[in-house]
Amino acid sequence: MIFHTFTEQKLRQFTEDVFLKMGCPEVDAQLAADVLLKSDLRGIDSHGVARLSGYVRLWEKERINATPEVRVVHETATTATVDGDAGLGLVVAPFAMKIAIEKAKTYGSGWVSVKNSNHFGIAGYHALMAVEQDMIGISMTNASPLVAPTYANERLLGTNPMCYAFPAGKYPPLVVDMATAAAANGKLEIAQRANQPIPEGWVQDKDGNSSTSAHQLKDGGSLLPLGSDKDHGSHKGYGLSATVDILSAVLSGANYGPWVPPFVAFLEPSANPVGEGIGHFFGAMRIDGFRPAEDFKNHLDNWIERFKSAKTVDPDKKVIIPGEPEYAFEQERKVQGIPLIDAVVNDLNELAAKLGIEGL
Amino acid sequence: MIFHTFTEQKLRQFTEDVFLKMGCPEVDAQLAADVLLKSDLRGIDSHGVARLSGYVRLWEKERINATPEVRVVHETATTATVDGDAGLGLVVAPFAMKIAIEKAKTYGSGWVSVKNSNHFGIAGYHALMAVEQDMIGISMTNASPLVAPTYANERLLGTNPMCYAFPAGKYPPLVVDMATAAAANGKLEIAQRANQPIPEGWVQDKDGNSSTSAHQLKDGGSLLPLGSDKDHGSHKGYGLSATVDILSAVLSGANYGPWVPPFVAFLEPSANPVGEGIGHFFGAMRIDGFRPAEDFKNHLDNWIERFKSAKTVDPDKKVIIPGEPEYAFEQERKVQGIPLIDAVVNDLNELAAKLGIEGL
Numbered sequence: 001m002i003f004h005t006f007t008e009q010k011l012r013q014f015t016e017d018v019f020l021k022m023g024c025p026e027v028d029a030q031l032a033a034d035v036l037l038k039s040d041l042r043g044i045d046s047h048g049v050a051r052l053s054g055y056v057r058l059w060e061k062e063r064i065n066a067t068p069e070v071r072v073v074h075e076t077a078t079t080a081t082v083d084g085d086a087g088l089g090l091v092v093a094p095f096a097m098k099i100a101i102e103k104a105k106t107y108g109s110g111w112v113s114v115k116n117s118n119h120f121g122i123a124g125y126h127a128l129m130a131v132e133q134d135m136i137g138i139s140m141t142n143a144s145p146l147v148a149p150t151y152a153n154e155r156l157l158g159t160n161p162m163c164y165a166f167p168a169g170k171y172p173p174l175v176v177d178m179a180t181a182a183a184a185n186g187k188l189e190i191a192q193r194a195n196q197p198i199p200e201g202w203v204q205d206k207d208g209n210s211s212t213s214a215h216q217l218k219d220g221g222s223l224l225p226l227g228s229d230k231d232h233g234s235h236k237g238y239g240l241s242a243t244v245d246i247l248s249a250v251l252s253g254a255n256y257g258p259w260v261p262p263f264v265a266f267l268e269p270s271a272n273p274v275g276e277g278i279g280h281f282f283g284a285m286r287i288d289g290f291r292p293a294e295d296f297k298n299h300l301d302n303w304i305e306r307f308k309s310a311k312t313v314d315p316d317k318k319v320i321i322p323g324e325p326e327y328a329f330e331q332e333r334k335v336q337g338i339p340l341i342d343a344v345v346n347d348l349n350e351l352a353a354k355l356g357i358e359g360l
Numbered sequence: 361m362i363f364h365t366f367t368e369q370k371l372r373q374f375t376e377d378v379f380l381k382m383g384c385p386e387v388d389a390q391l392a393a394d395v396l397l398k399s400d401l402r403g404i405d406s407h408g409v410a411r412l413s414g415y416v417r418l419w420e421k422e423r424i425n426a427t428p429e430v431r432v433v434h435e436t437a438t439t440a441t442v443d444g445d446a447g448l449g450l451v452v453a454p455f456a457m458k459i460a461i462e463k464a465k466t467y468g469s470g471w472v473s474v475k476n477s478n479h480f481g482i483a484g485y486h487a488l489m490a491v492e493q494d495m496i497g498i499s500m501t502n503a504s505p506l507v508a509p510t511y512a513n514e515r516l517l518g519t520n521p522m523c524y525a526f527p528a529g530k531y532p533p534l535v536v537d538m539a540t541a542a543a544a545n546g547k548l549e550i551a552q553r554a555n556q557p558i559p560e561g562w563v564q565d566k567d568g569n570s571s572t573s574a575h576q577l578k579d580g581g582s583l584l585p586l587g588s589d590k591d592h593g594s595h596k597g598y599g600l601s602a603t604v605d606i607l608s609a610v611l612s613g614a615n616y617g618p619w620v621p622p623f624v625a626f627l628e629p630s631a632n633p634v635g636e637g638i639g640h641f642f643g644a645m646r647i648d649g650f651r652p653a654e655d656f657k658n659h660l661d662n663w664i665e666r667f668k669s670a671k672t673v674d675p676d677k678k679v680i681i682p683g684e685p686e687y688a689f690e691q692e693r694k695v696q697g698i699p700l701i702d703a704v705v706n707d708l709n710e711l712a713a714k715l716g717i718e719g720l
Binding site: 074075076077078079081104107109111113130136149150151152153154156166174176178179180182183199201202204207208209220226227228231232233235237238239240241242245246247250251252253256257258273275285286287289290291295296298299300302303306307310311312313314317318319320322352 | 391397434435436437438439440441466467468469470473476496509510511512514516524526534536538539540542543557559561562564567568569584587588593595596597598600602603605606609610611612616617618634635643645646647649650655656659660662663666667670671672673674677678679680682689
């Protein structure tokens with residue numbers, strides 16, 4: 001595989017230019033670029049600039065509104081529902097998280113459910129906004145249906161990620177940011193390109209049989225929930241995914257389950273939607289609403305040190321602190337640049353030519 | 361296996377009598393019995409009256425305080441930390457959940473972290489307290505270390521359950537109540553008694569090798585996180601378990617990770633604790649803080665109907681709605697009684713003889 005490496009600044013400018021060409025206000029273009037770049041910097045290549053042309057295609061189909069009027073439609077002191085007005089999730093999600101943070105500043109916690117939005121990038125970006133304010137950050141989103149619940153032979157749920165982020169003292173924030181499926185779709189795509197088998201327990205074929213072919217998802221199969229099968233707790237992965245779906249969409253008035261609109265422009269949304277767009281859910285809790293922030297951070301540092309120094313099965317593999325590998329990527333890529341594979345560079349240069357902006 | 365069936369009323373009275381003999385105030389004895397009976401009624405036999413003599417043994421060792429002064433030690437409008445004063449978790453947890461609910465009534469949401477507590481029964485009991493008020497209920501607890509994080513060959517985390525409960529309209533509440541390990545310890549105990557092998561992916565032996573022997577946990581092995589191994593997402597189960605541990609204990613000032621005191625009286629707590637007792641975390645959010653409760657319930661009913669009617673791999677196995685099997689048990693056992701296995705009945709009768717109360 002051939003990689004080309006770009007500076008953060010170069011990719012950021014390119015990404016802003018694309019969003020400006022879509023008609024986004026400058027402040028929105030900068031914010032959306034920041035969310036995508038954070039993903040590339042943190043090594044989550046599937047959710048960064050590689051998705052740019054996908055957003056543009058949805059905008060071309062008028063399924064993304066570049067100039068949304070994002071607004072609160074219902075609220076109490078510590079809860080709110082936001083209507084994203086079909087805007088970029090990359091813009092709507094930070095808007096909603098800011099409201100959660102403001103409520104937490106005044107009342108200790110804030111909780112915002114969002115409808116009528118689109119793909120919001122990495123969940124971690126939004127949760128980390130709260131961490132910067134010495135708060136615990138929570139973010140989740142539903143997604144287009146790819147996962148079959150336990151016993152089902154239908155795609156009824158998305159990979160529905162949930163993220164919890166906590167500020168530490170001398171260590172980077174502890175960030176649990178995970179899809180509730182056994183394996184993310186991005187991992188399948190890598191195996192497809194390499195034409196390699198995948199582990200049992202990631203997908204089932206169109207008849208519901210376990211399969212090790214990465215191509216099954218394109219042939220009518222489904223992803224499996226975290227746990228893979230009933231014996232190994234797939235009903236728990238299904239339950240977590242259901243929780244994300246309900247908090248993000250049943251609570252806000254977005255589409256849920258099999259009605260969630262596809263992320264790809266070549267598939268049409270349901271003709272009979274049960275809500276508006278896709279849904280997200282965000283939370284922020286002030287650490288010092290429970291105990292002094294310094295005490296919490298000192299104990300979280302102690303937690304981290306104990307887990308990092310744990311006895312391991314293989315002496316070459318240490319216990320990993322959630323969020324630590326992504327933090328290490330971020331430090332490295334800020335200096336050494338962001339590598340993109342050939343196919344992504346070509347795709348972005350075609351996009352640039354189409355939009356009439358400078359290529360990479 | 362021989363079962364004896366008892367009426368709910370009979371077991372409830374017996375359980376109250378045991379807690380009264382421990383010196384609990386009458387209101388606490390009634391509440392603690394209600395939590396345990398709810399577990400037996402809902403078919404979660406591992407967390408009901410079968411645990412009674414375990415609570416008594418901890419009380420005998422003065423690790424449970426029968427007359428605690430449970431109190432709020434820190435709070436904001438919507439957050440609080442509760443000190444359980446080493447009381448029964450069965451009493452401390454509902455106390456804390458009531459505070460979360462009261463805060464939610466006034467401000468939309470309420471969040472309570474608890475230290476210095478003990479085993480709280482089933483997480484579902486506490487979350488369902490919020491559902492009765494048209495709120496979303498959340499409950500979780502850390503637990504004594506049995507689970508090895510991904511790559512570790514040490515027990516650093518408990519089976520740390522998390523529960524999310526949602527009110528539906530014409531259907532029972534949707535309740536996701538799950539340990540974050542691949543399999544709960546109770547399932548291992550069943551296989552141990554029957555001397556049967558267990559699926560790969562539930563435990564590893566003392567050297568960190570995968571094992572199908574249910575006895576490994578007693579021979580220095582560990583339970584595995586949900587996901588079982590790295591390929592199947594065990595780092596996600598580990599991340600969820602870490603989240604429960606941090607919200608329950610690092611946030612409240614309870615013990616966390618390997619320092620959580622054992623639930624069994626024959627194992628001593630750490631000589632160098634990092635906090636007080638075990639920790640819990642509770643949340644309540646008013647549905648109508650986001651949208652009218654009727655709208656939410658109608659859509660959750662629609663969600664439930666769509667999932668119940670999903671196409672399945674095996675036509676004899678339908679997709680299960682989280683909480684539905686437990687609800688069905690509850691309806692049945694309220695009428696037909698609660699079956700207990702011989703070993704549990706004998707244990708309870710020995711307990712009765714020791715305490716000088718009427719046996720079963």
